[in-house]
Amino acid sequence: MPVHHPSDSFEARLTDALHRTGGSFDTDRPALVTAGAVRGRRLAHRRRAAFVGGAAGVALAGVGGALLVPWGGGRPGAPDSVGGASPSARSSTPAAAVTGQELIDTLKGLLPEGKVTDTQARGTETGQGYVSAVFDDGRGKAALSVGLDRVEPGSEQAGQWGTCPDKALVPQDGCERRVLSDGSVLVILKGYEYPDRRVDTKRWSADLVTPAGQHVSVNEWNAAAEKDAAVSRPFPPLDADRLERLAAAAAWRRAVDTIPRTPAAPTAGADGQDAVSGARVLATLVALLPENVKVVSRHGEGDYAYVVVDDGKGRSFVQVNAQRxxxxxxxDLFAGAEKLADGTLVAEHQGPGDKGVEGGVMWTVDSLRPDGFRIVVSAFNAGTQHEAPTRAKPALTMKQLRAVALGDRWLVLS
Structure with missing residues (x-):
């Protein structure tokens, strides 16, 4: 299975398109305007990013036995409990980085009985750990990976990893949030590699975040590769309990402890000027909706919000992204766009919805005020972005979307 850099993830590409690329308004405009859903899709697509970086080594004393770790993590015969504090966490001097081969050995020792092939790994010296393999328990080959990194305890990022994604945004067969005995949060998601389900490749994941900020991400597929491989079995090999045992193994936490620490970057909105409250974005969106639609469901997070509305002719998904x-x-984003008397730039687009959704329609109004405040509003002809259409057109007309994007109510947030 190929190793992907986090910057190759859908979320990263979408964010990059939103902030750095663009060209003319007609150049792949759907990709740019769909970036209004970056915040809402973040939970799903972070799980899609494979980690590239370093990894910590481990010598195994047998499957299910004590782990003998060469980076200061325990001693022969010492218990390797899930909840115990790792040695590096107790020490002011980080242990030496571990190798990719050691990570491979760790993964092999933690998997149930089966054949492990096509292993790849990177060590923790680069700031993240990653190991992948193809696993066959006799019921078909399955790609599997483990990523290791740090998150700031209590941060928005940590909270997102520890939250099940919204079903309206992320196709899934189920998601479960578990709190372990040591306070670690584990999210087990049974989703799909392709949101449009054009291929029935299942992706099941387990993301563990500890109170100390150690993050372990396990992904498995029911195919021998993440993409471009035939489905080889009905389901991935590890059920929810086995995913928990693999993600919660203390060996991974000790590996994370060897990742070099970097100074925390300033967070957007620390001064109250860059971030926009999701609750306020949602409230503003609802207030600007036309009177002929009924709000069926709603959600707001960060600078993103969505509502599902129904005008009596079927449900329609409406989303907005507010950015300072x-x-x-x-x-880049508004080349050739209309310019209003007050200097506001407005670009409109009518085209297909998400790739692979036959008959999907997305209508968008993108606005940028002179003070740099951007409002992107999109409406779809279905109750979600990834489902088959429930109606011919979105519930909001282009004129109504324009009224939402240019509404004066946004001024209090700009």
Whole structure:
């Protein structure tokens, strides 16, 4: 299975398209305007990013036995409990980084009986750990990977990893959030590699975040590769309990402890000027909706919000993204756009919805005010972005979407 860098993830590409690329308004405009859903899709697509970086080594004393770790993590015969604090966490001096081969050995020792082939790994010296393999328990080959990194305890990122994604945004067969005895949060998601389900490749994942900020991400598929491989079995090999045991193994936490620490980057919105409250974005969106639609469901997070509305002719998904300080991107995102008397730039687009959704329609109005405040509003002809259409057109007309994007109510957030 190929090793992917986090920047190759859908979320990263979408965010990059939103903030750095663009060209003319007609150049792949759906990809740019769909970036309004970055915040809402973040939970799903972070799980899609394979980790590239370093990994910590481990010598195994047999499957199910004590782990003898060469980076200061325990001693022969010492218990390797899930909840115990790792040695590096108790020490002010980080242990030496571990190798990719050691991570491979760790993974092999933690998997149930079966054949492990096509292993790849990177060590923790680069700031993240990653190991992947193809596993066959006799019921068919399955790709499997484990990623290791750090998150700031109590941060928004940690909270997102520890939250099940919204079903309206992420196709899934189920998601479960478990709190372990040591306070670690584990999210087990049974989803799909392709949101449009054009191929029935299942992706099941387990993301563990500890109170200390150690993050372990396990992904498995019911095919021998993440993409471009035939489905080889009905389901991935590890059920929810086995995913928990693999993700919660203390060996991974000790490996994370060897990842070099970097100074925390300033968070957007620390001064209250960059971030926009999801609750306020949602409230503003609802207030600007036309009177002929009924709000069936709603959600707001960060600078993103969505509602599902019904005008009596079927459900329609409507989303908005509110971003400050986007003035520098005007040349990329609004080339050739309409300019209003007050200097606001407005671009409109009518086209297909998400790739693979036959008959899907997405209508968008993108606006940028002179102070750099950007409002992107999109409506779909279905109750979610990834489901088959429930109606011919979105519930909101282009004129109504324009009224939402240019509504004066946004001024209090700009």
């Amino acid at each position: 300080n986007m003035g520098d991107e005007a040349g």
